[in-house]
Amino acid sequence: MTGVRAIQKEKTRRQLIDAALGQLSAERSFSSLSLREVAKEAGLAPTSFYRHFSDMDELGLTLVDEAGLTLRQLMRQSRQRIEKGGSVIQISVVTFMEFIESNGNIFRLLLRERSGTSAEFRAAVSREIRYFTLELCDYLQHANKLTAEVAYLQANAAVTIVFNAGADALDIEKKERQQLVEATIQQLRFIARGASELSARVKQQNSDDDH
Amino acid sequence: MTGVRAIQKEKTRRQLIDAALGQLSAERSFSSLSLREVAKEAGLAPTSFYRHFSDMDELGLTLVDEAGLTLRQLMRQSRQRIEKGGSVIQISVVTFMEFIESNGNIFRLLLRERSGTSAEFRAAVSREIRYFTLELCDYLQHANKLTAEVAYLQANAAVTIVFNAGADALDIEKKERQQLVEATIQQLRFIARGASELSARVKQQNSDDDH
DNA sequence: TAAAATAGCGTACACTTGTACACTGAAATT
DNA sequence: AATTTCAGTGTACAAGTGTACGCTATTTTA
Incomplete structure (x- = not known):
């Protein structure tokens, strides 16, 4: 060797x-x-x-793996910043936008192949996004004391919103970027608020059933 | 002529x-x-x-217009069903999923060109989705008495979630589809709940400022 | 009715594509 | 030291691409 x-x-x-x-x-x-x-x-x-x-597909799948790796680095970076305090949502969104600014083409790869013509590519991208979502899910479950189910729904919705905002960010000027960031943060707050509201209600319901 | x-x-x-x-x-x-x-x-x-x-691009842009047309038909159909009563969110999601089932390839066109390599295509798809979003925004503003700003944020988030769910629906079996529909509905409820919560708080804030 | 416009065809050309095949020189193995 | 392995090369070919150009037949216009 x-x-x-x-x-x-x-x-x-x-x-x-x-x-x-x-x-x-x-x-x-x-x-x-x-x-x-x-x-x-x-x-x-x-x-x-x-x-x-053996062909371009094999190279492409390697690139997707590489992109997933970059995505995980992003998460690590995000968590580090969060530990130092501040609004979790705000830090996450800002970190994600920074990632897109310096890794635009890798992000584009994921975006495009997610809905591309190769089932294998789509599956590979889905897998990477799922890892991302599950990590967030874990975090939400512990930090916000949510049901596993609600935490997953929230994580999934949040990732969808953030990825979509990232895609939008790729096509706008830097000065409009700030507005997009704020809109995204607000939308994530909607989701977080809605999730904890409805989660609390379910818990109340379950505890009523017990008596 | x-x-x-x-x-x-x-x-x-x-x-x-x-x-x-x-x-x-x-x-x-x-x-x-x-x-x-x-x-x-x-x-x-x-x-x-x-x-x-003059080239394939011109044909492609025509197809995107066509897809936008189909999308607007979808909205009309949705509204008709809503008028007959029932959960707005549930009806909307189900109608959308039906649309995807019978217009999968048109939806794929929108999904793909939204992040494609032609700026003109991306702009065209964005425009169609924006129409869609604005109509929903209008509806939310009137039906739920929301701030214009909050209504837009909610509409935008909802469309993002639903489109994403549609993309997922394209790649799963019919039996898993039902689960996806329910998850999507729940996520839209999070958003709706969060929006009205935070909207109410803003209104309260503003009214406090007045005194 | 004569002239002009034009939708569609066929040929032709210069490119690009993936990949089969035989070859080379250096590293690895025996 | 002799042999085998193998990353990288160059040539070659069939298939597919967009599109320029001239032609035809029919409709439209004058």
Whole structure:
């Protein structure tokens, strides 16, 4: 293991991944990239691509994994900030928007492949978003003392709202961004408030049943 | 006007539109369609395409308009049902899910082009969704006596949640669909509850300020 | 009725695409 | 030291792409 050869192979594999990521933009989706383009950008002959991935789909799924990793880093960063105090919702939204600003193309990848033409891609993206949601769910359950069910519904709704806001953020000017952030925060507050209200009511109901 | 020629032209234009719509599926996005394929499916020579659209983008934007039209029909249908009584939220969600079941490919078009590679497409889809949102906003403002601002935030959040649920519905079995519907309804209730709670508080605040 | 306009066709061309195949040189294994 | 493995190369090909151009047949206009 870890021979000169394996190291070099890993390096060019990385080059392919980076070449693909580098070609992504607002005007260019992963599915519009060609194997030849990516190989060329990585400084490889077209046919050398096959030494690393059996086709573009395999590379694409690797990118989605990579994106999921970035997403988890985001969460960690968010939690660190929250521990230092402040409004949880506000910090989360702001952190997410920062993530999008510096990882726009990775976020675009997730957004696009979530509704893309490959079932495998869609499943991969769903999985990453689900991890994200479940972590938030856990947090809500402990911090806000919610039913598991209500916590999940809230987490799911919140993630949907935030992702959607992120998508909107990609297409607007920086000065409008602030307004979007505030609107999103307010919407998350609606959800949080509604969840705890209705959760409390269910608990009351259950306790009535007990007597 | 209305000469034999114009009528025939409109007819083949329709054939092109229908050919394109007909090729859309879970595995096939609009951007993956080629001019030649669409022309062939419509029973035309490739170059005849240009007699009707200057390129595929122009055809695509026409499809988005068409999709928006279908969306507005959906709203009308929803309103009709609501007038006959019942839970507004429940009826809306169920109607939307029915729409997706019978117009899956049109909905997919909107979903995909919303985050696609053409700024013009994204803008067109945004516009259609905005109409949808504004109509809901109007309704909420009158029916629930909300601030214009709160009503908009609620409408926006609700549309986001419902669209997202629609996207999820496309990829699951029919039996799981019922569960998704119920979860979505619950999430919309969170939002509605939170909005009216926080709206009431703002009104109270404002009235305090007056004294 | 003669002339003009035009929807649709067929050919042609320059590109790009994925990938099969045979080859090379250096690293790994024996 | 001899042999095997294998990442990367270059050539080649069939298939598909958008679209320029000239032609035809029919409708529309003059």
